[in-house]
Amino acid sequence: MQQDTHTYHDVYLAKQPVFDDAGSLWGFELLYRGDLNATSAQFTDSDLASLAVTAAAGLCTEADLKGGLHIALTFSSKSIISGVPEALPPENLIVEVQEAQALDPELKPALTRLAEKGYRIAVADYQARTGAEWLVSLCGYLLIDVIGFEPREIIHIVTTGKSFGKTLMAKKVEDVTTQQLAASLGCTLFQGYFFKHPEIVSHRTLSSHEAGRLRLLKIIQRGDLELEELTEAIRSDVGLSYRLINYLNSPFFGIRHTIRSVEQAVTLLGWRQIVDWLRVIILADFAVGDTGRELAFASVQRARFLELAAHALGADEEAAKTRFLLGLFSLLDVMLATPMDELVDPMNLDTEIAVALLGQNNEFARWLGLAISFEKGDWKGLDSAVKSMDLDPAVIARSYAEALDWTSMLMMEMPSNDGR
Numbered sequence: 001m002q003q004d005t006h007t008y009h010d011v012y013l014a015k016q017p018v019f020d021d022a023g024s025l026w027g028f029e030l031l032y033r034g035d036l037n038a039t040s041a042q043f044t045d046s047d048l049a050s051l052a053v054t055a056a057a058g059l060c061t062e063a064d065l066k067g068g069l070h071i072a073l074t075f076s077s078k079s080i081i082s083g084v085p086e087a088l089p090p091e092n093l094i095v096e097v098q099e100a101q102a103l104d105p106e107l108k109p110a111l112t113r114l115a116e117k118g119y120r121i122a123v124a125d126y127q128a129r130t131g132a133e134w135l136v137s138l139c140g141y142l143l144i145d146v147i148g149f150e151p152r153e154i155i156h157i158v159t160t161g162k163s164f165g166k167t168l169m170a171k172k173v174e175d176v177t178t179q180q181l182a183a184s185l186g187c188t189l190f191q192g193y194f195f196k197h198p199e200i201v202s203h204r205t206l207s208s209h210e211a212g213r214l215r216l217l218k219i220i221q222r223g224d225l226e227l228e229e230l231t232e233a234i235r236s237d238v239g240l241s242y243r244l245i246n247y248l249n250s251p252f253f254g255i256r257h258t259i260r261s262v263e264q265a266v267t268l269l270g271w272r273q274i275v276d277w278l279r280v281i282i283l284a285d286f287a288v289g290d291t292g293r294e295l296a297f298a299s300v301q302r303a304r305f306l307e308l309a310a311h312a313l314g315a316d317e318e319a320a321k322t323r324f325l326l327g328l329f330s331l332l333d334v335m336l337a338t339p340m341d342e343l344v345d346p347m348n349l350d351t352e353i354a355v356a357l358l359g360q361n362n363e364f365a366r367w368l369g370l371a372i373s374f375e376k377g378d379w380k381g382l383d384s385a386v387k388s389m390d391l392d393p394a395v396i397a398r399s400y401a402e403a404l405d406w407t408s409m410l411m412m413e414m415p416s417n418d419g420r
Contacts, residue, residue, distance in 0.1 A: 015028045016031060016191055026189055029073075073085075095114060095119050097124065099124065101135075115138050123136055136166065137164070140166060142161040143169045146192075171192060173194045174192055176194065238329070241325070241328050242343075243281060245262070249349075261324070302327035302331075305404075307403075309367075326353050326367070356368055374400050
């Protein structure tokens with residue numbers, strides 16, 4: 001099968017460390033980058049940049065978040081009003097807002113709602129502008145860019161900010177003189193090349209099929225979808241399922257128990273947060289190309305076949321859902337052009353599923369081999385697998401046929417790249 005170059009895209013972020021006045025690491029600021037070699041955020045749409053950074057927040061490792069370290073993300077006015085920050089948990093997150101955005105009349109109620117839900121707010125590019133007092137009153141941090149200002153200007157800005165009783169962060173500190181001046185005026189957090197250059201991190205992730213995702217976005221915007229229907233919609237999309245499992249099993253959430261199914265993930269998040277997450281992922285992905293139709297179809301069909309066969313042979317609901325996940329993720333290495341071992345580790349999958357996806361022999365691997373034999377028309381291999389697993393050939397054949405029909409119906413509205 002020919003690899004579709006539009007089945008994935010690379011996401012790049014700059015992790016800029018922030019230190020306190022004792023020289024200890026306070027946290028990181030995540031910044032959008034267009035490619036691996038970019039030294040600044042080159043983008044024409046701040047809303048898309050906000051979405052891209054939010055969607056890729058799972059790049060934060062457990063080490064990034066240990067000991068209560070903070071992760072600061074900048075959001076545009078539109079993304080805040082749309083509820084984008086709520087796709088991330090508030091425990092470690094610092095929501096950055098440019099001081100100049102205070103002039104947007106719709107921003108105040110949206111930020112007030114975030115603050116009431118426990119999100120901490122930071123005012124970036126603080127310059128003591130007139131009309132931004134309400135924004136300063138809501139925030140806990142004032143971020144002051146000290147580069148490009150004369151010492152007397154820095155003194156005025158920092159002194160004014162200090163009078164509000166907020167925590168002050170000096171940004172873009174490039175020399176010891178500026179650092180010492182900011183510290184003497186009351187800044188207790190520092191960031192800049194004087195301390196450390198940002199680290200560029202990248203992550204390869206699945207792209208969206210725009211037609212299917214747009215349809216899902218319209219449905220959730222109407223708000224008339226039941227949680228069970230929403231779960232089914234996510235389950236039918238290999239990209240969404242992968243990212244949802246990866247997202248919840250990331251250190252950002254600190255969930256003690258491994259998430260093993262889409263149903264479990266949706267139940268844990270609940271309607272509001274899963275919808276917020278979907279909006280972020282879908283809107284962020286509209287900036288890239290289509291997913292590979294053949295790979296998506298094969299993944300969903302395989303997943304459904306394994307689930308139906310499990311049900312037909314008397315497996316309980318949890319076992320059937322686990323088989324679905326196994327089939328759904330079994331082509332991820334092809335989709336992302338990335339070795340499977342690099343994909344399995346971050347997802348923190350159930351050990352038995354991970355072992356099977358890595359090509360090692362266990363019960364799940366045998367089921368995967370059964371599905372692959374059917375797909376390839378390897379009847380000799382299929383017959384051997386059915387006999388060795390003591391399966392009913394009629395049940396297996398019926399499950400495969402039903403899975404094919406189900407997947408065809410599910411995906412028939414999704415046009416191919418050439419419009420056919």
